[in-house]
Amino acid sequence: MVVREKILDLVVSCFKRHGAKGLDTPAFELKEVLTEKYGEDSGLIYDLQDQGGELLSLRYDLTVPFARYLAMNKVKKMKRYHVGKVWRRESPTIVQGRYREFCQCDFDIAGQFDPMIPDAECLKIMCEILSGLQLGDFLIKVNDRRILDGMFAVCGVPESKFHTICSSIDKLGKMSWKDVRHEMVAKKGLAPEVADRIGDYVQCHGGVSLVEQMFQDPRLSQNKQALEGLGDLKLLFEYVTLFGIAEKISFDLSLARGLDYYTGVVYEAVLLPTPAQAEEEPLNVGSVAAGGRYDGLVGMFDPKGHKVPCVGLSIGVERIFSIVEQKMKTFGEKIRTTETQVFVASPQKNFLQERLKLIAELWDAGIKAELLYKNNPKLLTQLHYCENMGIPLVVIVGEQELKEGVIKLRSVASREEVAIKRENLVAEIQKRLSES
Amino acid sequence: MVVREKILDLVVSCFKRHGAKGLDTPAFELKEVLTEKYGEDSGLIYDLQDQGGELLSLRYDLTVPFARYLAMNKVKKMKRYHVGKVWRRESPTIVQGRYREFCQCDFDIAGQFDPMIPDAECLKIMCEILSGLQLGDFLIKVNDRRILDGMFAVCGVPESKFHTICSSIDKLGKMSWKDVRHEMVAKKGLAPEVADRIGDYVQCHGGVSLVEQMFQDPRLSQNKQALEGLGDLKLLFEYVTLFGIAEKISFDLSLARGLDYYTGVVYEAVLLPTPAQAEEEPLNVGSVAAGGRYDGLVGMFDPKGHKVPCVGLSIGVERIFSIVEQKMKTFGEKIRTTETQVFVASPQKNFLQERLKLIAELWDAGIKAELLYKNNPKLLTQLHYCENMGIPLVVIVGEQELKEGVIKLRSVASREEVAIKRENLVAEIQKRLSES
Numbered sequence: 001m002v003v004r005e006k007i008l009d010l011v012v013s014c015f016k017r018h019g020a021k022g023l024d025t026p027a028f029e030l031k032e033v034l035t036e037k038y039g040e041d042s043g044l045i046y047d048l049q050d051q052g053g054e055l056l057s058l059r060y061d062l063t064v065p066f067a068r069y070l071a072m073n074k075v076k077k078m079k080r081y082h083v084g085k086v087w088r089r090e091s092p093t094i095v096q097g098r099y100r101e102f103c104q105c106d107f108d109i110a111g112q113f114d115p116m117i118p119d120a121e122c123l124k125i126m127c128e129i130l131s132g133l134q135l136g137d138f139l140i141k142v143n144d145r146r147i148l149d150g151m152f153a154v155c156g157v158p159e160s161k162f163h164t165i166c167s168s169i170d171k172l173g174k175m176s177w178k179d180v181r182h183e184m185v186a187k188k189g190l191a192p193e194v195a196d197r198i199g200d201y202v203q204c205h206g207g208v209s210l211v212e213q214m215f216q217d218p219r220l221s222q223n224k225q226a227l228e229g230l231g232d233l234k235l236l237f238e239y240v241t242l243f244g245i246a247e248k249i250s251f252d253l254s255l256a257r258g259l260d261y262y263t264g265v266v267y268e269a270v271l272l273p274t275p276a277q278a279e280e281e282p283l284n285v286g287s288v289a290a291g292g293r294y295d296g297l298v299g300m301f302d303p304k305g306h307k308v309p310c311v312g313l314s315i316g317v318e319r320i321f322s323i324v325e326q327k328m329k330t331f332g333e334k335i336r337t338t339e340t341q342v343f344v345a346s347p348q349k350n351f352l353q354e355r356l357k358l359i360a361e362l363w364d365a366g367i368k369a370e371l372l373y374k375n376n377p378k379l380l381t382q383l384h385y386c387e388n389m390g391i392p393l394v395v396i397v398g399e400q401e402l403k404e405g406v407i408k409l410r411s412v413a414s415r416e417e418v419a420i421k422r423e424n425l426v427a428e429i430q431k432r433l434s435e436s
Numbered sequence: 437m438v439v440r441e442k443i444l445d446l447v448v449s450c451f452k453r454h455g456a457k458g459l460d461t462p463a464f465e466l467k468e469v470l471t472e473k474y475g476e477d478s479g480l481i482y483d484l485q486d487q488g489g490e491l492l493s494l495r496y497d498l499t500v501p502f503a504r505y506l507a508m509n510k511v512k513k514m515k516r517y518h519v520g521k522v523w524r525r526e527s528p529t530i531v532q533g534r535y536r537e538f539c540q541c542d543f544d545i546a547g548q549f550d551p552m553i554p555d556a557e558c559l560k561i562m563c564e565i566l567s568g569l570q571l572g573d574f575l576i577k578v579n580d581r582r583i584l585d586g587m588f589a590v591c592g593v594p595e596s597k598f599h600t601i602c603s604s605i606d607k608l609g610k611m612s613w614k615d616v617r618h619e620m621v622a623k624k625g626l627a628p629e630v631a632d633r634i635g636d637y638v639q640c641h642g643g644v645s646l647v648e649q650m651f652q653d654p655r656l657s658q659n660k661q662a663l664e665g666l667g668d669l670k671l672l673f674e675y676v677t678l679f680g681i682a683e684k685i686s687f688d689l690s691l692a693r694g695l696d697y698y699t700g701v702v703y704e705a706v707l708l709p710t711p712a713q714a715e716e717e718p719l720n721v722g723s724v725a726a727g728g729r730y731d732g733l734v735g736m737f738d739p740k741g742h743k744v745p746c747v748g749l750s751i752g753v754e755r756i757f758s759i760v761e762q763k764m765k766t767f768g769e770k771i772r773t774t775e776t777q778v779f780v781a782s783p784q785k786n787f788l789q790e791r792l793k794l795i796a797e798l799w800d801a802g803i804k805a806e807l808l809y810k811n812n813p814k815l816l817t818q819l820h821y822c823e824n825m826g827i828p829l830v831v832i833v834g835e836q837e838l839k840e841g842v843i844k845l846r847s848v849a850s851r852e853e854v855a856i857k858r859e860n861l862v863a864e865i866q867k868r869l870s871e872s
Contacts, residue, residue: 001458017799019806021773022437026537027463027494027521048494049483051525058463058484079774085463085521089487101462113809117788121809128799242792244800337457338515352553356678363453363564364680370455373549373557 002335003328004103004321007133008083011105011315014129015081018121020107023080025065027087031055033301037064039167039260044088058087062106063261063312064297070110070308071301077111077308099318108312110298116232119265119293120239122313126269126289127245129315135288135323137272141205141252144233144265145292147214148256150226154219155197157190163260164188169202170256173270173287177202202254208237210251232265257292264293265311271323288316288323336390341433343394344371345382352376354397358407362395365426367433386412392436393429438771439764440539440757443569444519447541447751450565451517454557456543459516461501463523467491469737473500475603475696480524494523498542499697499748500733506546506744507737513547513744535754544748546734552668555701555729556675558749562705562725563681565751571724571759573708577641577688580669580701581728583650584692586662590655591633593626599696600624605638606692609706609723613638638690644673646687668701693728700729701747707759724752724759772826777869779830780807781818788812790833794843798831801862803869822848828872829865 012022034045034057046058059065062082070078083105090100107125109118123140130138148169152162168184175183177199184190184198201220204210211233220226233251240246257266269289291313299307328335344359346352352375362369370391372382379396386394396408396417406419409428420428448458470481470493482494495501498518506514519541526536543561545554559576566574584605588598604620611619613635620626620634637656640646647669656662669687676682693702705725727749735743764771780795788811798805806827808818815832822830832844832853842855845864856864 001460004460005458016775017802017804019774019776019804022441024437024440027523028537047485047487049485051483053525087463089489101464109809111809114811117792117809120792124796124799239792242789243796338455339452340455353678356553356556356675360560360679363560366453368453368455373545373547373553375550 002337003324004317007317007320007324008103008105010132011129011317012081012083014125014132015105015107017128018079018107018125020079020081023066023069023078023082024084025059025062025069025082027085028056028058029065029068031057033057033068034060034064037259037261037297037300039163039258041088041258044090046087046089059084060088061086062104062314063108063294066106066108066110066312067261067294067297067308067310068301070298070310071306075110075308079107079109081105081107102318105315105317106312108310110308110310112309116235116239116265119232119311120236120243122291122311123236123240123249123267124243124245126267126291126313126315127243127248130269130289133320133324135271135320136274138248138269138288139272140249140267140269140289141255142233142236142249142265142267143252143255144229145257145262146225146229146264147220147233147253150220150223150229151198151201151253154223154226155201156194157198161188161190165190165198166256167258169198169254170258172202172254172256173268205250205252205254207246207249207251208234208241211237214253229264236265257290261294261297262292263295266290266292267313286316286319288319290314290316334390338370338389339368340370340389340391341368341393342370342429343382343386343391344369345377345379345394345396346398347379347396348398349376351397354402358395358397361426362429365430367426367429383412393432395425395429438773439760440753443753443756443760444539444541446568447565447753448517448519450561450568451541451543453564454515454543454561456515456517459502459505459514459518460520461495461498461505461518463521464492464494465501465504467493469493469504470496470500473695473697473733475599475694477524477694480526482523482525495520496524497522498540498750499544499730502542502544502546502748503697503730503733503744503746504737506734506746507742511546511744515543515545517541517543538754541751541753542748544746546744546746548745552671552675552701555668555747556672556679558727558747559672559676559685559703560679560681562703562727562749562751563679563684566705566725569756569760571707571756572710574684574705574724575708576685576703576705576725577691578669578672578685578701578703579688579691580665581693581698582661582665582700583656583669583689586656586659586665587634587637587689590659590662591637592630593634597624597626601626601634602692603694605634605690606694608638608690608692609704641686641688641690643682643685643687644670644677647673650689665700672701693726697730697733698728699731702726702728703749722752722755724755726750726752770826774806774825775804776806776825776827777804777829778806778865779818779822779827780805781813781815781830781832782834783815783832784834785812787833790838794831794833797862798865801866803862803865819848829868831861831865 045060048056085101086104087101157165168180172180181195184195185192211230214220215230240249255268268287270287293311295309299305342362344355346355355371359369359371392412394410401407405422407422407425408417409420410417481496484492521537522540523537585598593601604616608616617631620631621628647666650656651666676685691704704723706723729747731745735741778798780791782791791807795805795807828848830846837843841858843858843861844853845856846853
């Protein structure tokens with residue numbers, strides 16, 4: 001929980017740095033709101049039992065509820081972040097960092113703006129967060145749904161198969177091209193030569209020069225949609241260069257993103273394996289952040305179909321939690337689970353009253369303090385507690401101290417003790433805490 | 437959301453001050469975990485649809501999941517807080533601050549300790565939070581389930597009716613004694629003279645002297661359970677006196693708390709109405725925090741029935757949100773929904789590139805910054821945006837500035853502008869922000 005809190009703090013403060021306001025939506029939505037938004041994954045939605053009233057489902061992501069919110073409240077422009085739980089009926093495989101309940105951190109920009117400025121900001125945000133978390137080297141793959149559709153068209157994929165072939169391509173991170181090709185040909189009935197043409201494209205990845213190259217591509221350059229996508233990507237590369245993050249961005253024709261609602265640019269950040277890792281599991285580079293443009297989703301919830309263009313991103317915090325925890329285990333880092341600064345102890349019996357008076361004083365001064373809930377605990381037990389819990393300071397009150405009007409202040413690390421006048425105790429503790 | 441965040445921050449920092457660690461449990465529990473825990477309110481539980489696998493329900497509070505967690509993981513001792521959503525199938529009546537989804541903030545101490553020390557700390561925490569939130573004067577009503585049961589016994593309530601009569605008594609905050617008496621006699625079949633005997637007790641409230649008085653009560657003093665409860669309350673008053681909060685605590689024989697799982701002391705904090713409010717709606721003083729001791733709940737989840745005594749509290753943050761919002765409306769306070777510190781503007785066309793370079797610099801320095809997502813926005817539009825959003829500073833770059841290697845820094849409030857060397861801009865902004 002402590003690690004999670006630190007990671008979430010960093011993510012949220014980045015979202016706020018980019019001017020987003022927080023928004024919260026309910027955990028359940030009307031069942032109909034969620035249907036036909038998630039492609040092949042729709043079976044993973046949790047439904048509530050019909051106990052009278054509306055048919056409800058637990059939210060599957062934070063994007064669809066956001067779009068529903070915009071449409072319902074006729075909001076035409078908004079920059080919001082949302083940190084919340086989502087639920088999917090998966091078989092939990094903890095290794096991959098996939099759970100049935102997990103936390104998502106989303107940032108989205110809704111509104112009609114000049115092209116690619118908000119999109120570039122989304123990439124900048126992903127870079128700031130991933131750099132800030134110090135997870136190692138990373139890369140953001142970028143593509144555009146229109147380029148994908150154009151590619152499918154010029155390769156000869158029938159339009160009715162665009163969605164399902166897109167889902168296959170989306171598996172390229174986890175499966176080899178050979179397996180994906182097999183799925184497309186054997187299971188989805190694609191002609192082998194069509195699959196091979198796709199195969200030529202999806203191995204292409206690179207910087208802005210690849211965008212230029214695709215502009216010249218004899219087949220792709222004949223497709224209007226693809227040209228639009230390429231034009232926007234070119235602009236995107238110009239803006240990310242100004243943001244100083246161009247070297248993190250890779251135009252990757254294999255990037256598909258499985259969800260139905262994307263309409264333009266899509267992106268996905270992956271951690272780059274160290275050479276040792278790359279040898280062990282060459283395919284399993286997990287995505288740690290992803291997103292894209294979805295210009296049609298809000299319109300699906302508006303009675304008149306009014307559109308609000310949106311672009312956004314989601315940080316894969318569960319995966320990041322696992323990675324950070326794994327790292328801490330490897331380096332043997334120990335984390336305190338509480339923040340207690342001072343422990344109130346007594347070496348003698350019948351000092352509960354004094355301990356209670358003392359700790360109330362500390363709490364009232366805003367100092368994080370604990371004591372043992374025992375009438376007469378042993379001093380050694382009390383000091384052990386501090387060592388186990390990593391509490392840095394102990395205040396000790398006994399007969400001698402009471403008589404002299406002092407309190408002993410002990411540093412747990414150095415075991416050094418000094419007597420402090422009772423009335424100066426809070427000030428002295430605050431001084432020590434501010435110095436450490 | 438901004439108000440909510442501030443209130444939750446204050447609550448959580450108090451929980452941490454008292455040495456609690458954060459804990460999170462899933463939104464749904466096995467259906468069987470929740471059954472027979474909530475008395476007459478069990479019908480309000482949301483069930484998930486049977487889609488194969490286990491039968492699940494959405495959590496109804498955070499206490500039962502905590503007890504289940506302790507039993508499942510064989511944890512014998514823990515001080516934890518939990519901020520999370522819970523769900524109840526209520527008809528939403530916004531006036532009362534009751535929703536179908538709402539946030540709870542719980543603090544609980546589990547473990548076998550000397551009597552009433554953790555219980556007194558729970559009362560101290562409630563006082564710290566309610567004082568900190570500055571909601572006005574408040575009072576914490578305290579009673580003990582054993583005193584209630586003893587009172588029912590000596591008044592002649594049949595034991596089979598303890599639970600249901602307890603539920604009636606629990607309504608005394610919202611209903612008059614006359615109505616509660618009617619419910620007990622007409623609907624629940626209690627003899628009128630028994631109801632009247634209860635009536636004599638439940639109008640008693642006071643400080644530690646009332647505890648002493650009840651010790652002398654000819655009927656109550658004959659009941660072993662009641663005497664145990666009174667003994668503990670006496671100790672509790674001793675400890676809260678040491679904590680300096682005795683004047684906030686009122687022993688109130690009418691306090692019942694509806695939930696089945698309480699076994700000892702129970703408490704409930706209410707805001708005291710101002711004289712004007714008291715005249716308008718004499719009964720509707722809402723509870724803003726509540727809790728109690730539940731020594732049997734963990735044992736219900738342990739296969740061998742091993743008990744872990746617990747005591748805890750829940751802050752009614754939704755009600756508090758409404759109160760604070762209401763207050764802000766009354767005083768016409770305006771709250772910023774974003775934290776943006778600097779806006780990046782240009783008075784001229786074709787300066788998007790410069791604006792993007794500049795804002796990236798600010799973001800990288802940790803400064804919260806925004807710009808308009810337009811190639812060529814008008815200066816007036818940009819300045820209006822700052823005024824509307826309460827952004828205090830604007831940096832302006834134009835041809836003149838570019839030529840001279842400076843940036844104009846404008847204070848939105850004073851409209852004062854100064855030219856700053858480009859390389860000193862970040863430092864100057866940070867200086868201004870730290871001063872304000």
